[in-house]
Amino acid sequence: MTASILINGELSDVVPAGDRGLAYGDGVFETLRFTAGQPHLWQGHMDRLQRGCERLALPVPDQAQLLREARTVATGERDCVVKIILTRGSGGRGYAPPSTPQPNRVVSCHALPSGLEGDARRGVHGRLCEQRIALQPSLRGIKHLNRLEYVLAAAELAGEPGQVGIVRNTEDFVISSVHANLFLVVNGQLLTPRMDRCGVHGVLRALLLRDFKNRLELRRVTLDLMAAASEIFLVSSVRGVVPLRSLGDWHWDPGPVTRDMQQWHREMVQSA
Amino acid sequence: MTASILINGELSDVVPAGDRGLAYGDGVFETLRFTAGQPHLWQGHMDRLQRGCERLALPVPDQAQLLREARTVATGERDCVVKIILTRGSGGRGYAPPSTPQPNRVVSCHALPSGLEGDARRGVHGRLCEQRIALQPSLRGIKHLNRLEYVLAAAELAGEPGQVGIVRNTEDFVISSVHANLFLVVNGQLLTPRMDRCGVHGVLRALLLRDFKNRLELRRVTLDLMAAASEIFLVSSVRGVVPLRSLGDWHWDPGPVTRDMQQWHREMVQSA
Numbered sequence: 001m002t003a004s005i006l007i008n009g010e011l012s013d014v015v016p017a018g019d020r021g022l023a024y025g026d027g028v029f030e031t032l033r034f035t036a037g038q039p040h041l042w043q044g045h046m047d048r049l050q051r052g053c054e055r056l057a058l059p060v061p062d063q064a065q066l067l068r069e070a071r072t073v074a075t076g077e078r079d080c081v082v083k084i085i086l087t088r089g090s091g092g093r094g095y096a097p098p099s100t101p102q103p104n105r106v107v108s109c110h111a112l113p114s115g116l117e118g119d120a121r122r123g124v125h126g127r128l129c130e131q132r133i134a135l136q137p138s139l140r141g142i143k144h145l146n147r148l149e150y151v152l153a154a155a156e157l158a159g160e161p162g163q164v165g166i167v168r169n170t171e172d173f174v175i176s177s178v179h180a181n182l183f184l185v186v187n188g189q190l191l192t193p194r195m196d197r198c199g200v201h202g203v204l205r206a207l208l209l210r211d212f213k214n215r216l217e218l219r220r221v222t223l224d225l226m227a228a229a230s231e232i233f234l235v236s237s238v239r240g241v242v243p244l245r246s247l248g249d250w251h252w253d254p255g256p257v258t259r260d261m262q263q264w265h266r267e268m269v270q271s272a
Numbered sequence: 273m274t275a276s277i278l279i280n281g282e283l284s285d286v287v288p289a290g291d292r293g294l295a296y297g298d299g300v301f302e303t304l305r306f307t308a309g310q311p312h313l314w315q316g317h318m319d320r321l322q323r324g325c326e327r328l329a330l331p332v333p334d335q336a337q338l339l340r341e342a343r344t345v346a347t348g349e350r351d352c353v354v355k356i357i358l359t360r361g362s363g364g365r366g367y368a369p370p371s372t373p374q375p376n377r378v379v380s381c382h383a384l385p386s387g388l389e390g391d392a393r394r395g396v397h398g399r400l401c402e403q404r405i406a407l408q409p410s411l412r413g414i415k416h417l418n419r420l421e422y423v424l425a426a427a428e429l430a431g432e433p434g435q436v437g438i439v440r441n442t443e444d445f446v447i448s449s450v451h452a453n454l455f456l457v458v459n460g461q462l463l464t465p466r467m468d469r470c471g472v473h474g475v476l477r478a479l480l481l482r483d484f485k486n487r488l489e490l491r492r493v494t495l496d497l498m499a500a501a502s503e504i505f506l507v508s509s510v511r512g513v514v515p516l517r518s519l520g521d522w523h524w525d526p527g528p529v530t531r532d533m534q535q536w537h538r539e540m541v542q543s544a
Contacts, residue, residue, distance in 0.1 A: 016285060113365070
């Protein structure tokens with residue numbers, strides 16, 4: 001598939017060399033799944049994009065316009081990923097942002113990651129990354145463009161196709177996989193890592209927190225806690241709910257909670 | 273001055289929308305001063321660029337080619353700043369880098385920050401930023417493109433022209449100013465913050481560490497230590513050696529050590 005790209009609403013495949021997204025990672029992005037022209041979990045993505053804009057003091061984009069552009073680049077694709085990048089545009093004096101930024105938005109269509117259905121059915125195997133995620137409360141949760149930590153974590157998996165990287169923060173607590181949020185079942189209790197100091201607040205994670213508020217606990221997750229889990233699964237809006245089958249010598253079977261969550265996810269996407 | 277830009281050696285003002293520098297901040301940069309066609313502290317900048325490339329597993333660029341391109345964009349400027357951005361180029365699968373990256377390099381010419389001479393003579397006034405720098409030992413020192421922390425720190429100074437932002441890490445230790453490294457004289461001892469966990473290793477700082485090894489100490493610098501200093505100065509390869517005159521209610525006069533360092537810097541640049 002040749003990627004189709006709209007830049008500020010116009011067909012293009014280049015951005016100004018002075019863009020602050022390139023210079024400093026000064027912007028935010030979202031990666032959404034589109035099936036038959038319909039976005040998955042659109043409002044969740046827009047909510048996070050808006051939180052990111054507010055945190056960085058970027059003008060909040062027009063959501064109807066973004067949806068039109070996303071649909072345009074996804075035209076003719078049965079199932080694809082649409083990426084939206086929003087930067088502070090050009091200008092300013094070095095790091096200092098311009099007082100009235102003229103953001104640039106890049107909306108592009110990409111092929112789905114391969115093997116999604118098989119991964120959801122059979123699960124995936126994890127590998128512990130050495131690259132840690134720094135504690136930065138002021139940037140936690142939002143999907144900003146400063147993603148070198150995740151690039152370096154993903155680079156550790158080169159030559160090991162099919163493995164997913166499990167990442168910890170600089171205090172050794174488990175945060176997520178490189179691409180998805182992580183949930184555990186320990187002694188029948190559903191848990192997910194607290195992300196009050198780092199990490200990306202996934203859109204599907206937010207919906208789980210909303211719909212299963214009463215049976216879900218936020219925790220500092222250690223490797224020991226992972227070892228004690230009866231089930232572990234990864235969630236992302238593009239990949240859905242995926243069982244984690246192993247990490248090093250530890251093994252887990254997809255269990256009833258994981259299957260329930262997969263069912264919950266299927267129904268939510270179908271009813272949207 | 274209209275910025276002149278070379279992208280991979282060709283006159284252009286755009287980069288591919290799929291560049292990983294834009295998507296993830298996946299790259300490094302240098303900002304150098306050029307006077308009458310001659311770079312200041314070229315080798316120091318190239319050494320840091322090389323360390324950054326090695327840390328990110330980017331191909332190390334040809335320095336002679338970079339120098340030719342830097343000279344080309346600086347042609348006709350008596351005194352200017354040349355910026356070199358080197359990204360991992362396009363490609364890869366999401367965060368995972370491509371196995372054989374085709375880097376993009378952007379070499380551009382910009383006006384000097386205004387008021388440099390006056391700042392060096394009279395000094396500048398500091399303001400403490402609320403934005404903190406995260407502890408990330410794996411990215412410390414190198415000048416990578418993940419610079420949102422510095423953007424947000426600089427944004428705090430909006431509407432206060434002429435002030436420089438002083439930044440601390442997430443453990444409250446003083447790291448630098450937004451644009452320069454920081455040195456203190458305390459009880460006659462020359463000190464500079466340890467940057468083993470975060471911060472940018474400045475090119476001029478590295479030369480000070482080399483030339484004044486025997487009288488210089490690396491320290492965890494608290495605000496209390498700044499209060500106890502008899503002199504404080506900022507150093508950067510573009511701005512030179514600049515006295516810090518105040519921070520909040522604290523005041524410092526440019527003293528003999530600062531003047532010595534200015535003289536040392538002048539001689540080094542002239543002899544280069």
